[in-house]
Amino acid sequence: MQTDTVFEINHLVKNFGDHQVLKDINMTVSKGEVVSIIGASGSGKSTLLRCLNLLETPTDGEILYHGDNVLEKNFDIRSYRTKVGMVFQQFNLFNNMSVLKNCMIGQQKVLKRSAQEAKDVALEYLEKVGMSEFVNAKPRQLSGGQKQRVAIARSLSMNCEVILFDEPTSALDPEMVGEVLLVMKNLAESGLTMLVVTHEMQFAKDVSSRVVFMDDGVIAEDDSPEVIFNEPKNPRTREFLYRVLNKDI
């Protein structure tokens, strides 16, 4: 069933032991949307994203991907993951492989593409993120910003439909944040569906088509960036934005 709705999340709950991190999350994401998820540390943003990629198994609720419940027993998790890419805060490039190999291995082993095809695709996306000069470099030879751009190319090389970004710029030195955000902005404009957990309010405001504010395991507000940043309805949103932006709204 191919619909314009990519994700439909219903009553999602995640417990870590006695601690309930996600309490009844409901949201939908449509094709081409760029959704920024903001909120204080510990509000469950990253957990929500990790549940979407099944790096965490949700305790309760359902996640529908194009109408199919990904939590069902017979759901093909591995092929689902090739379509839903993930970019991590700590980059997590494969340390034992060159930049090019990082972008090829998944294509070859999971998508069963030939070495030549995988290389062509990898080079295309490395070019897109401005890392084609570094194809033979090892991750440890790169700066944080460069690593994150390679990580984005790695996800794109799988020809994924959605990319989940888990605080992609939080581990970067300030002068490297810009290059990564620029790549993400270009991706957003190219029509890729993106879910971005971020502390970059300017990015959330300028690039995303929707902003979700999470507070203590629930979605406190879900609206357009204009509304969230100019006239938030929830006092908690107002309070949070006041704290991070240091100004009254």
Add this chain to the structure above:
Amino acid sequence: MSFFESMSKVWRIGAKQLFLGVGNTLLIALVSTVIGLIIGLIIGVIRTIPKSRNKFVAFLRKILNFILSAYVEVFRGTPMMVQAMVIYWGYAFAAGGKTLPLIPSAIFIVSINTGAYMAEIVRGGIISIDKGQFEAAQSIGMNHFQTMVHVVIPQVLRNILPSISNEFVINIKDTSVLNVIGVAELFYQATVLSKMTYEIFATYAIICVMYFILTFTITRLLRLAEKLLEGKSNYTIMGSQSDPKAEIHVRGEERRAD
């Protein structure tokens, strides 16, 4: 007769015999270390398989894990000299007096013994790999086996190389206990030689030096291999890369908390 005269006498009579012993010692130690490492890697991969949702598979896993732990504990917890006797004579007992050929038996005994240690070394190596590496591999759809073979094991091998060379050196020395079942390794040859020449001190002094030369050379060679594997920490594109000092700064970057 002076000490040096004794030594040269032993050497004249037994050099060939001793080199034969060196050959057997090296053969047993090298092959067993490699087989032991393979056993260790297989156990490491099996032990880290994520929990299955299928109850029957999960139950089988439990039994398998129990067997593996028992193997590791038993072989780490008993002397190899005793294991050699039990296995060699145990087989003879079961086969009605027929014994196994010596060198293959020796390799078998040292291999399973090394495997038990390697399993623990590999386990430590796998634990030391950043969880992010597993997650990244999962997130592009790799299964456990692919993750292990392509991403984790290559990094584990590099990290545990010092421990592997340590095991190799230990094996060179510990093959000497196999003289109890009559394997013609270096120590056994020396024992025979000392009985032939009555030069006990000189004979064992010679093999002492020979053992040391073996282990020292191998330690140096493996250290060199480690260095070569480490590689460069900066990458230069057409000489236009920025100051290499900047790279050091990047490498030292610490993990930041969420």
